[in-house]
Amino acid sequence: MLTLRSIANPLIPVESAAGETHLRPQAIVIGSGFGGLAAAVRLGARGYRVTVLEKLDAPGGRAYVYRQDGFTFDAGPTVITAPFLFEELWAMCGKRMADDVDLRPVSPFYRIRFDDGSTFDYSGDADAMRAEVRRLAPDDVEGYERFLAASEAIYKVGFEELGHVPFSAWTDMARALPQLMKLEGYRTVYSLASKHVRDTRLRMVLTFQSLLVGGNPFSTTSVYCLIAFLERRWGVHFAMGGTGSLVKGLVGLIEEQGGRVLCNQAVTQILVEDRTATGVRLANGDTLSADVVVSNADSATTYRNLVAAHHREHWTDRRIERASYSMSLFVWHFGTRRQYPDVAHHTIAMGPRYEKLLADIFLRKHLAEDFSLYLHRPTATDPSLAPPGCDAFYVLSPVPHLQSGTDWRTEAEPYRLAIQQRLQATLLPDLENQIVTSRLMTPQDFQDRLSSFRGAAFGMEPVLSQSAWFRPHNRSEELDRLYLVGAGTHPGAGLPGVLSSARILDSLVPHADSLATRRAA
The missing domain is CATH 3.30.519 (Guanine Nucleotide Dissociation Inhibitor; domain 2)
Structure with a gap:
């Protein structure tokens, strides 16, 4: 059994594929939300010995599970889209997600009930959706099709091309801006929908999804209109047993890789030497060393509470407090x-x-x-x-x-x-x-309970001036070997967003072999 004391030394002897003994670097992940668990799986697949530290008494973060009086309640995410991002994590471990988690499609995706009692069944069936639009707003059928085409175009750029780009430098943003402007990313979600459809109820149908990622459709960048096509392309699913079954499955993957998820372990400080993250201090006073630190905590909380002020030049307390939040x-x-x-x-x-x-x-x-x-x-x-x-x-x-x-x-x-x-x-x-x-x-x-700055459920508000390069970076601007995942960093909130933030680490975090070789030398 791995104890806290036994992981103070980050380097653990292991056998390489060639039979040579070398040192296996340690990664610490702060928080066990979906971003943190996905990051842990990816780091484990890249050769790290991973320890996930969770302050609550069970893993999941916002996806915590409550059991009460015979009922099971998911505390957080309930809409599962882009299931391939989960399946990829199982595949990295040589397994099939279907062997551990039973995902079922949900139809309709949503039933929207308007204040007058009328309803709209929102689904992934193209013919059924046209029929629903025709029933609700017969003059807007063609406009709806144009909106969906715009959503697909934004999806191909905003999700497929840019969703896994780290945006570590302003030049990354500069390269992306022409495409985003061509797709009218300067518009808001509601503005883009209103360009194509006129019925006020249909505009609600096409814009409420931005609220699921913490954004006001009247101010959130229209890039988030990609959600409409994302749902059409991949569907909306539910995990049998509740969303917590996905948490349980991911914890199982981490443990099979040789990692650990330790609960009731609140982190109070990220340790720093020579502007490099070197480990963490826990609430009980223990310090744990690490070659890599990944924070799945709220990004504002990470910088404001876990990184000492004298180590911060970009995310100062003033800048954090002046930002707008979901x-x-x-x-x-x-x-x-x-x-x-x-x-x-x-x-x-x-x-x-x-x-x-x-x-x-x-x-x-x-x-x-x-x-x-x-x-x-x-x-x-x-x-x-x-x-x-x-x-x-x-x-x-x-x-x-x-x-x-x-x-x-x-x-x-x-x-x-x-x-x-x-x-x-x-x-x-x-x-x-x-x-x-x-x-x-x-x-x-x-x-x-969840350490969300100001109680904002989705971190910083997803307006254009707080998106991509303008958001707290996946590779910290403040410290080497500190990385951020989750809703508060790029690309943002929602399960596809937080899972993509972990995917970005593959292009940022050095492979464990390179660190081990360097340390051994």
Whole structure:
């Protein structure tokens, strides 16, 4: 069993493929979210002995799993797209993901319910989508097709070509700008959708996805319109057993590589010598050495809390505080004693306002009385997540981050009750009498439990001036041998984004063999 004391020395003798004894470098990954776990697998495949340090009592980070009263609740990501990015991690270990994780396609991807009670089933079926658009907005069918063509063009550049480019230098951005400008990356998500379709409800359908990565569609760069084609190309999936089954599978890969995932181990400082990251200090005072340090913690928190101020020239406290951050989330998990078979796996319940509500959340930092909701009913696909005859739910409301000044100690329950009443009046009749278990997560929890700066659920807001080279770099600008993965670095939030941030490390982190040879010499 590997103990904390036994990994203080980063170099562990191993046998090379040629039978020569050399030294195997150590990598430490801070945080066990999907970005950190994916990074650990990739570093293990490149010859590193990897230790993942997680401050919570179980791995997953935002993808933590709660088990309560016979119900299983995923705390974080529930929409799985681009499954090939997961499959690639298993393939690097000589395995098939399907042997460990059962991914099921979800259809429709989302059911959008408008405030007037009308609905739109959003799916990957081209004919079905045209029919839905024709039913909702018959004059916008051709415009919808043009929007999807624009989304595909952006996808091919923004995701396939640039999603795995590190943007370590301004010249990387300069080379990409002409393509992005040609694709109208200067527009916002909502502006690009409005260029092609006129119906206000259809514009909502084509733009709400940017909220899933923490962006206001009225200010987020239209590069994120690639999500529409990404979902069409790869589908929307759910992991049987919950998203936590993917976390469990990745932890298994790391352990099979000889790495470790250690929980209840909070990192309080990244150690530095000669402007090079050399290890970490834990909350219990132990120090662990490493040849490479990767932070999957929130990027603002990484620099502000883990790297001493005198080691920072770029990400100073002032710059971090002046940046704009994504909204936060109010999340209510609950289980019911009855089932609601007419409710889709993913439902987007629009409120009476769209642009003005988003302005309240992102610009005014005001907790409004109305809301739009994302309702997740995983038992629509996997009944095992609740006791027989019951349903598990997760409802999410975008809310301002902690700069709003909201005191969630007093506001949480009234806000939950308002959501309950809204759901009862629209989607879940008699809800108040059907709830058998309940738990809440507020912006304060995002800050205190998940170490998210200001409780922002997705890190820095994905506006053009905070994207690509303008975002905290995957290879730290401050320290050698420090790397960042996750929502707070390039390319951004969402499962495809955080998995791609780990993929970028392949082009940045030296192979372990080169370090071991150098150290041995």
